[in-house]
Amino acid sequence: MNAKLSTSEAIRTENNRAWRFMLFGGVGAGKTTLLHALEGNNLDLAVKSQMIDYSGWGIDSPGEYSEMGQYRQVLLTAAFDAQLILVVQDACRNETVFPPHYFLMFPQQVLGVVSKIDAEGADPIRARRLLEEMGVTEKVFFVSSLTGLGISSLKEYLIKWPEPENLSKGVKQ
Ligand SMILES: Nc1nc2c(ncn2[C@@H]2O[C@H](COP(=O)(O)OP(=O)(O)O)[C@@H](O)[C@H]2O)c(=O)[nH]1
Ligand SMILES: [Mg+2]
Numbered sequence: 768m769n770a771k772l773s774t775s776e777a778i779r780t781e782n783n784r785a786w787r788f789m790l791f792g793g794v795g796a797g798k799t800t801l802l803h804a805l806e807g808n809n810l811d812l813a814v815k816s817q818m819i820d821y822s823g824w825g826i827d828s829p830g831e832y833s834e835m836g837q838y839r840q841v842l843l844t845a846a847f848d849a850q851l852i853l854v855v856q857d858a859c860r861n862e863t864v865f866p867p868h869y870f871l872m873f874p875q876q877v878l879g880v881v882s883k884i885d886a887e888g889a890d891p892i893r894a895r896r897l898l899e900e901m902g903v904t905e906k907v908f909f910v911s912s913l914t915g916l917g918i919s920s921l922k923e924y925l926i927k928w929p930e931p932e933n934l935s936k937g938v939k940q
Contacts, residue, residue: 787826788925789846792855793864794830797882797912801855802827804912805922824925825853834864851928852877856898858889858909863897870902876929879907880921885914 790798802825826849832838846852852873856863858881870877879898881891895907908924910917 786850786929787824787848788851788853789826789849790828790853790855791833791842791865791870792828792830792882793834793857793860796830796855796857796860798830798855799827800912801880801882801910801918804910804915804918805925830864846873846875849875851875851925853880854878854898854901854903855880855882856894856901858883858891858894859886861890861893861897863901865901867900868902871904872902876905877903878905878924879903881907881909883911883913884909884916885911 790802792798805825826845828842828845832842852870852875854865854870854877856879879895881894881898883889884891891909895909898907906924908917908921910921912918
């Protein structure tokens, strides 16, 4: 397993269940910047208490692994450690690095994140369509990690996860 942390070190929810999410996306999609934005936001006290060990919450995967077919197995192995998948699509790019329907094979809930919505040439609607083509059938968040736009609602969703209304697939706990 390509685990950065043992399960006991992973973030714990209010009901004390450890869980992590994993970021998928091509080189330069904005995955690492997004993680930093999620970590760096100002929070109210209730949120802060859950964010003490935030660094281990998201599994950040090198974009090269998503872009080179032979390395995707490594991602799949790492994904076993995650309960939630976030697929990051750059709003400025008119292509994806995953084949059609790719994310339908994951048993976990798969969310989409359209990144860089602040950037010149960003086309968030196109990016959402690309996510749908990749098999991201659930909620899509639109964010700019640089300006902070959309970050707090994604963060709030992650902090509250897994509430029953957020779950549409069976999730391994
Ligand atoms: N304009 C803009 N640029 C971004 C945003 N997020 C990331 N970037 C830039 O995109 C590039 C790649 O980001 P990075 O997080 O390293 O991508 P990763 O390879 O998916 O981890 C960097 O130059 C970032 O500064 C964003 O929200 N807006
Ligand atoms: Mg990165």
